[in-house]
Amino acid sequence: MTGRLTIHEASLAMVTDLGRTRGPQFGLPLNGALDQYSARAANILVGNAEGDPLIELTLFDLAFTPDRDVLIAATGAEMTLEVDGAPLPQWEPVPVRAGQRVELRGMSAGMRCYVAVHGSVEVPHLLGSCAPDTVVGFGHALSADEHLELAGTTPSPMSPYLGISLFNLGICPPCLDGTAVVDVVDGPEIEEFGGTAHRLFRRPFEVSPRSNHIGLRLGGPEVPVRTSTEEKISRGVPVGAVEVPPGDELLILHRGRGVTAGYPVLGVVTSTSLDTLGQVRPGQSVVFRHVDATQARSDVRAWRKALDALRNRVTTAFSSLGFDDGVTPNQRG
Amino acid sequence: MSPTLPAEISTAGESAVRVTGRTGDRERDWRLVHQLARRFTRAEVPGFTVAIPTYESVLLEFDAALTGHEEIIALIAETVPALDLDAPLHEDPRHFRVPVLYGGEGGPDLERVAEITGLSAEEVIAAHCAPTYTVRCLGAPGGSPMLDGPALPVAIPRLASPRTHVPQGAVSLAGRQATITPAAAPGGWCVIGRTPLTVLDLDAEPLVPYRPGDTLRFEPASAREVERLAGGRLTPEEAR
Numbered sequence: 001m002t003g004r005l006t007i008h009e010a011s012l013a014m015v016t017d018l019g020r021t022r023g024p025q026f027g028l029p030l031n032g033a034l035d036q037y038s039a040r041a042a043n044i045l046v047g048n049a050e051g052d053p054l055i056e057l058t059l060f061d062l063a064f065t066p067d068r069d070v071l072i073a074a075t076g077a078e079m080t081l082e083v084d085g086a087p088l089p090q091w092e093p094v095p096v097r098a099g100q101r102v103e104l105r106g107m108s109a110g111m112r113c114y115v116a117v118h119g120s121v122e123v124p125h126l127l128g129s130c131a132p133d134t135v136v137g138f139g140h141a142l143s144a145d146e147h148l149e150l151a152g153t154t155p156s157p158m159s160p161y162l163g164i165s166l167f168n169l170g171i172c173p174p175c176l177d178g179t180a181v182v183d184v185v186d187g188p189e190i191e192e193f194g195g196t197a198h199r200l201f202r203r204p205f206e207v208s209p210r211s212n213h214i215g216l217r218l219g220g221p222e223v224p225v226r227t228s229t230e231e232k233i234s235r236g237v238p239v240g241a242v243e244v245p246p247g248d249e250l251l252i253l254h255r256g257r258g259v260t261a262g263y264p265v266l267g268v269v270t271s272t273s274l275d276t277l278g279q280v281r282p283g284q285s286v287v288f289r290h291v292d293a294t295q296a297r298s299d300v301r302a303w304r305k306a307l308d309a310l311r312n313r314v315t316t317a318f319s320s321l322g323f324d325d326g327v328t329p330n331q332r333g
Numbered sequence: 334m335s336p337t338l339p340a341e342i343s344t345a346g347e348s349a350v351r352v353t354g355r356t357g358d359r360e361r362d363w364r365l366v367h368q369l370a371r372r373f374t375r376a377e378v379p380g381f382t383v384a385i386p387t388y389e390s391v392l393l394e395f396d397a398a399l400t401g402h403e404e405i406i407a408l409i410a411e412t413v414p415a416l417d418l419d420a421p422l423h424e425d426p427r428h429f430r431v432p433v434l435y436g437g438e439g440g441p442d443l444e445r446v447a448e449i450t451g452l453s454a455e456e457v458i459a460a461h462c463a464p465t466y467t468v469r470c471l472g473a474p475g476g477s478p479m480l481d482g483p484a485l486p487v488a489i490p491r492l493a494s495p496r497t498h499v500p501q502g503a504v505s506l507a508g509r510q511a512t513i514t515p516a517a518a519p520g521g522w523c524v525i526g527r528t529p530l531t532v533l534d535l536d537a538e539p540l541v542p543y544r545p546g547d548t549l550r551f552e553p554a555s556a557r558e559v560e561r562l563a564g565g566r567l568t569p570e571e572a573r
Contacts, residue, residue: 258473
């Protein structure tokens, strides 16, 4: 079953997935959706595997038209979703008829919106992932008038009862407004910051415009100071590493980070808070909160449970509408 | 953790563990971390996602919803004593020759390195071309061959302010390390020359032609040779 999306308007929109786990052993970064919760939820809402390719749009609007009936879902940053001018909810499966125009406009909170399409889209892969890698020049930014092939082989579960919040899917969208709270556990080289490491937790920091998928820079009145000066031999750095490079800012490495580096790691942002950092805007205030690994781990498990529960409710909703086909069984991708 | 384990284990967030070789021998530390990475990758350990082995340490990342520090550390403690730290990484290491045009536009930091080390530019080049390097690991950006640095009197400090653009093919030094840059990226290493050969090929499998454990040598090339070689690919020497 073939089909395609005609893109009318796109800027800073890419097709991505959960990341290139085969990359780091070959020196390529992980990359992939910066807000993994929202990306996974979008795919679950349309019955896809969590790791299926989907569209990540950063800050700007997107408009497209499918040439066959297809179920979509938009999650992540807050936008206005309209299908042929009719407003529809985010965080819900939304049926779109062939020829209808889908528009996502006016991002009002957050930085990245995820748009999943039932059956996913057809794009090139590198080492098992379609995630863009800006350093090696892999990946493809969507542009106006291009066509994106649909990958699905089964018809979408289309029903007028979808998209009207008939089913309480019970998803809890992340809070994107105001001061972001980011949890950090101690890093392996915290002692190299002498007595200044605690400055991370004392006052809010502000997200610098020089932030991207590789790393976020944050300024504050009191930045921790590296007290050691020795040259470190390159070693693997975790996603979420909090470093203090020369200058007056913190650097927090995100999924596009180079896999090896020589700076000491003060702390590591927890997996769930990395999603929060995937949505913060330049100028937004961030408060860091010190947690231990046990707390971080129970947060990840709660996050996992919420996604598994969503999958179950979506499956139930689809089967109550008579769609048992076209729903990918519980796959975490 | 066994007190006799020849490795130090530290945590790096709730989803990663770093293992550093502590055998007392750099070569054995390096083999330990690469062999450990290989074991984890091949054994398909539940929840385990990524291994990044480098010179003397390996970062093991995992999904904390599926496993945790305790399980991963227990498996490390069980695996390390079973490794043969004298076994080479490959039975059939490959060798590469890398032509380099030193100094000038493609090597803006050659004079700086000469100054720091108290050597002449020619002596820096001779030192850089002397050893047969072992590829210690593949690093950032884009699968750089991470090498031990040449024998210079002092470690080479990173640039105080990193360059925003280091071109593909840059040959550089930092600390006690050396590398080639396969893909243009920002960088703080001292760039002493440039190879005209292409290292990274997104259409090839693998993407870069060398593996950890392979060897390479640098050779000075003239501007004319560089012109002739431009756009060629780095390929291993024929097995002898």
